[in-house]
Amino acid sequence: MKFPLYFSRKIAFSKDNKNNLSRVIIFIGRLSVALGIIVSLITISTGFGSKKAIKERLADFSGHVTVKSTRSNSSYNTSILDNEGLDIKKLKNLDDVESVQKYAMVTGIMRNEHSFAGIIFKGVGKDFDSLRFKKFLISGKTPQISEDGYNNGVTISEKISNDLHLKVNDSIVTVFAKEDQKQIYRKFQVVGIYKTDIKMIDDQFVIGDVNHVRKIMDMKPEDIGGIDIFFKNVNNIDRDFPEVEQLIGYKNYAEKATDKFPQINDWISIFDTNIALIISIMLIVVIINIIMVLLILIIERTNSIGLLKTLGATNGQIRATFINYTLIIMVPGLLYGNAIGIGLLLIQKFFGIIKLNPENYYVSTVPVDLNPIAILSISVGILLISGLALIIPSYLISKISPVKSIKYS
Structure with missing residues (x-):
């Protein structure tokens, strides 16, 4: 020593x-x-x-990376994804991709005798990752979507449920409107209530059947408004993002979860x-x-x-x-x-x-x-x-x- x-x-x-x-x-x-x-x-x-x-929380609600159409504007009403160059099968087979789910969105107003709330209705299909979403549920469940017909169940945020005095199994009327067209009414049943603690999400988003959005937006049964891509590790978003961009076609674009809410x-x-x-x-x-x-x-x-x-x-x-x-x-x-x-x-x-x-x-x-x-x-x-x-x-x-x-x- x-x-x-x-x-x-x-x-x-x-x-x-x-x-x-x-x-x-x-x-x-x-x-x-x-x-x-x-x-x-x-x-x-x-x-x-x-x-x-x-x-x-941002990624598990709306995907680590989201694919949208370049025709999408500042409105939350989604434009139809272009299939040219879009290879969903290869996206699912990327090494770090855990799941892929399709969706379409439309804006509307939920109202009853108590109050009203402006909402973004996010229509999801049978590939919706309900297990990943389960962490946000505080009561009830998410709609069981089969894409055969229409499921009238919706999962709303705790904020919306408090504003409208809604609880699980209650019914609520929602009004949708498109430019130069008359209002469209839909009656939904609340099957679940969620909370993410992120104000920009909890104030607006409602989860429901994608077929309602297709009907309201005059979309074909096979049309989709976007794709949510979930990775195995949230920290790999920046690393895997370029691979996603190569498989979505030039008429669509990819957006990271953190870029959707720049203030956050x-x-x-x-x-x-x-x-x-x-x-x-x-x-x-x-x-x-x-x-x-x-x-x-x-x-x-x-x-x-x-x-x-x-x-x-x-x-x-x-x-x-x-x-x-x-x-x-x-x-x-x-x-x-x-x-x-x-x-x-x-x-x-x-x-x-x-x-x-x-x-x-x-x-x-x-x-x-x-x-x-x-x-x-x-x-x-x-x-x-x-x-x-x-x-x-x-x-x-x-x-x-x-x-x-x-x-x-």
């Missing part, structure tokens, strides 16, 4: 540390490291967790800035505290440094000894910080103690993403950066004269 590491371990675990100033200094150093780890873990896990949760996407991007800022601040605080610990330990052990120099130890060996000593002091702080930080995050993950206002944050509880790589990277990163930061202040050792240090011991 090399001398610096051996001697640093000897003084780190020396019983003398329990009876002098070192005890207080070591406690302060470990406390600052533990707090830095706790704050960093919470920041990264909740920040990345929020980004992931919001992206998943912009809000999500703020997380990266906040995470980087908080981690940087905590890292600076930890480094400053660790440097102060090193300097105080050097001053406190000036006599020992003089003695080591007298015995032939070089400045480099002594500097390495005190840097190792300081890093060894940090290890319990790292362990306690990780234990407390991960413990708090697990409590939040499984019990959802801390709540949020979904109108502002798009989620009702603080989401947690416990990524082992991120957790390990924080601890290793703090150790490495602290080790490098200690090199310059450790040069104070070279200024200590062995003659003077021993003379005044």
Whole structure:
């Protein structure tokens, strides 16, 4: 074992540390490291967790990528997809694609004696991924679509159900209108109520039978207004997007889930800035505290440094000894910080103690993403950066004269 590491371990675990100033200094150093780890873990896990949760909610409701016609305008009434160059079979066979579902949309107004609500009626077919949608249901179910005839069941949002005082099994009249044509009335039965916590979705969308949309929009039985494509991993949207674009034809276009609601996407991007800022601040605080610990330990052990120099130890060996000593002091702080930080995050993950206002944050509880790589990277990163930061202040050792240090011991 090399001398610096051996001697640093000897003084780190020396019983003398329990009876002098070192005890207080070591406690302060470990406390600052533990707090830095706790704050960093919470920041990264909740920040990345929020980004992931919001992206998943957007994607699981309307597809990770949606294919639309280039004839679509700002209206929510969908235009018919062009079949030229569109290869749905190949889309389904892409490695990362989990499912593909067809849809068509039309706008309308739901009304009753209580109130009215402007809605976007999203008609889905028998390939609708009801299992993926199940996480949003708070009561009832989704319509069972066979595409033979018309299913009058609809699943509405909690917001719409509250505005119109509707519950499962209630009936509601919806009015649809096309340009230069008379109003079209449809009577639906509420079979389910959902909640995504995303205001732009919950305020408007109703899930129902695609055949109603086809009838209202004068579409043929085989016509569709769009395709929702779901990937196995929401984080692979950017990677797999170019493959999708190659299989949809030049008269259609693909849109990522995050691009459908740019205001949400912009809000999500703020997380990266906040995470980087908080981690940087905590890292600076930890480094400053660790440097102060090193300097105080050097001053406190000036006599020992003089003695080591007298015995032939070089400045480099002594500097390495005190840097190792300081890093060894940090290890319990790292362990306690990780234990407390991960413990708090697990409590939040499984019990959802801390709540949020979904109108502002798009989620009702603080989401947690416990990524082992991120957790390990924080601890290793703090150790490495602290080790490098200690090199310059450790040069104070070279200024200590062995003659003077021993003379005044």
